[in-house]
Each structure stands twice: as structure tokens, then as C-alpha cells.
Amino acid sequence: MRLGTAIALELLIAGGAIGAVTFGVTRAADLADSYLVKPAVAAELPLPETELLPKAMLHVEHPPSTPSVFGGPDLELLAPLGATPVVKTKINHGGTSLSLRLDFASGARAAFKPLQIYPQSDPRKEIAAYRIDRLLGIGRVPPATWAEVTVASVVAGAEEQYRPFVAKRLADEALYKQGMLRGEMSWWVPEVVPARLNGLPLDEPEGRHLWSQYLSVNAKVPPEARNLITQLGAMIVFDALVDNDDRWSGGNILMSPDRQVLYTMDNTFTFSREWSDRPAYALKKCQVFSRALVARIRGLTLAQLEAAVRVTEPRAGSPSMLLTDEELAAVLMRRDRIVEHIDRMIAEYGESAVLSL
Numbered sequence: 001m002r003l004g005t006a007i008a009l010e011l012l013i014a015g016g017a018i019g020a021v022t023f024g025v026t027r028a029a030d031l032a033d034s035y036l037v038k039p040a041v042a043a044e045l046p047l048p049e050t051e052l053l054p055k056a057m058l059h060v061e062h063p064p065s066t067p068s069v070f071g072g073p074d075l076e077l078l079a080p081l082g083a084t085p086v087v088k089t090k091i092n093h094g095g096t097s098l099s100l101r102l103d104f105a106s107g108a109r110a111a112f113k114p115l116q117i118y119p120q121s122d123p124r125k126e127i128a129a130y131r132i133d134r135l136l137g138i139g140r141v142p143p144a145t146w147a148e149v150t151v152a153s154v155v156a157g158a159e160e161q162y163r164p165f166v167a168k169r170l171a172d173e174a175l176y177k178q179g180m181l182r183g184e185m186s187w188w189v190p191e192v193v194p195a196r197l198n199g200l201p202l203d204e205p206e207g208r209h210l211w212s213q214y215l216s217v218n219a220k221v222p223p224e225a226r227n228l229i230t231q232l233g234a235m236i237v238f239d240a241l242v243d244n245d246d247r248w249s250g251g252n253i254l255m256s257p258d259r260q261v262l263y264t265m266d267n268t269f270t271f272s273r274e275w276s277d278r279p280a281y282a283l284k285k286c287q288v289f290s291r292a293l294v295a296r297i298r299g300l301t302l303a304q305l306e307a308a309v310r311v312t313e314p315r316a317g318s319p320s321m322l323l324t325d326e327e328l329a330a331v332l333m334r335r336d337r338i339v340e341h342i343d344r345m346i347a348e349y350g351e352s353a354v355l356s357l
């Protein structure tokens, strides 16, 4: 790290070019200082105790292939993630957690959420959400798996003037051990845009009002909105099941640029043991549902869920689970609440009106 670079970093941050608005000039100076003194700052800071598994034990057994909207079989999309060295690093903006984009020497690209200090961003939950999405046949969570990369390679992958910033964020926010970051890697969706319906953001009041009308019994849904409404209905049921309490907090509903595909992305704030207000509220706005999805939800068993979230660790000789017994029991508790709501709608409006998506 050269003094000139440290000064450039301060200027960039002072000018807002890095985009991390909460990161002030004073802290930028601290950061530049510490990076000047300790080029390998991230690897040398006192590390929280996080158990890391040797790479060979991170093999994940995937549920049977379910068609998805990501243009290829999950295992093929996941195989190159973390398999070759990191060549480029970027910190994703717009969220409240530590979320990175990594490019690999092979040309593959991943979203990477390492184990981190933020309770709302627990990487195992993103993998569990992906697997349950496939179990339900929805196919809209980007394929996700455990992976490991070195802190040094992630820092080195950033442009030179941003390296101190990346090192500092990893040092402050990631949980890592012996220079290794462990976390969840998702296949990178090449292009996403904020989700809109008739030009209205889905997660703002006017957009919400519109979709809740369209998800009402006997609504007149314009043909061009129908596909999106069906996908949104599935996402709301999914979120109620996994208890995603972050979907409606802004910036977490994304779609393809052609506005045809809704992605169920950012599922790390999930799997509480509760029936949280926000996902439950969204569900209660829905009066119509997909018949196929309702059949899968009704038929969901603990055994299916356990199989979906089981991770095999060949060297340990025993499987481990992405979710605890209590978290799995809470999924089934919420399943019962979802079914109760759907049955109430059916009693009131009739099955053909309700199971109409």
C-alpha cells in the first residue's frame, strides 16, 4: 500500500465515489492508516472463533434437479463457483449486510455472503431457502452452496484503490479463521432490475395496492400482468413458509430486465421460529393461489424438509443440517398457518376461484 493510494482512497470516499455513504472521512483515514501499517490487515486482526470445515467436507448433496429460471441445471451453474482463483471482487451495495460479487479465473461469477456479524444475514439460510424453493418446484432462488475463499484473494481481487476499504469491511464484518472466509455462494444472475408492476415498484404503497387487487378473488388481471402476478403469488407463499422478514424492506424484489421473471433473491433473513408479521401480512393480502404449489405445500413433510436441508460431509462420515430441529418445526408450523389461510379462502369463495393461478 502506497501513501498516494491511501490519499486517493480518502479523496474517493470524501467524494462519495465508493458509494458506502455511512463510511465517513475520519474512518477512511483510520482505514488507510491501518492498511499502511499492516498490508495484510484482514488476516492479522483478532479472529472470532468460527468453525471452518476443510474444503473437502463442504460438499453439498443437492436435492433432485427442479427446473429453474436460471438457464441451466443447478449443479452445472454451481460447479465453477469457487473452483478457480478469485480474480475480481466488488462489494454489493444497497443492502444492510456484507454481500460481495466475486469473479473467478474461469469466468464464472458468484454472489458471496460470508459468515458475518449481522444476524439478519446468515448464509446457511440462503442455501436452505434455495433448497426449499426447489423442493416446492418454484425454481426462482439462485442456486446456492457453501464455499470457501481466502481473505487475501478477495482483498487482492478489488481494484487497488478499494483494497483497504474491502479489507476493512471484511475485518469489521466477516467472521473468518486462519485467513479463510466461509460462506454461501450463489450463481450470479447476469442482470436484475427492481421489480415493477405497471411501472409501479412492487414494494412501495401504490405497487402493493395494485398487486393486492390483482391477487384478489375474481380480479380482472390484464393479460400482460398475469405471469408476473402468478410469480409474485408464489413468492409470497414461499416467504411466508420460510419467514422472510426482509422482502418488503426495500430493494429485495428483483426481476429480469424484460420484466418477465421475478427472482426470489436475498433469503438470509429467514427461518425464525415465529410467524412474523410482514410475511404473514403479505400472505393475508392473497386470496388466489397456484393449485400445484398449494398441493406441494399441503403435502410437505418433515422428512422432505430434512432431506432438502441435509449437507453431507464425507470426511466426518455424518450429515449435518442447514436448519435446526426447531427451525424445521417452525417451517411446518407456518405451513399449517398458510394452509389455514388458504382453506379459509376456499370456504369463503370456492376452490375454483381460489386455486386459480
Ligand SMILES: Nc1ncnc2c1ncn2[C@@H]1O[C@H](COP(=O)(O)OP(=O)(O)O)[C@@H](O)[C@H]1O
Binding pocket: 092, 093, 094, 095, 096, 097, 098, 099, 110, 111, 121, 142, 186, 187, 188, 189, 190, 192, 251, 252, 265, 266, 267, 268
Ligand atoms: N445471485 C445474485 N445475482 C445477481 N445479483 C445479486 C445476487 N445476489 C445479490 N445480488 C445483488 O447484490 C445486491 C445485494 O445483495 P443482497 O443479497 O440483497 O444483500 P443484502 O442482504 O445486503 O440486502 C442485490 O440487491 C443484487 O443487486
Ligand SMILES: [Mg+2]
Binding pocket: 094, 095, 096, 251, 252, 266
Ligand atoms: Mg438485499
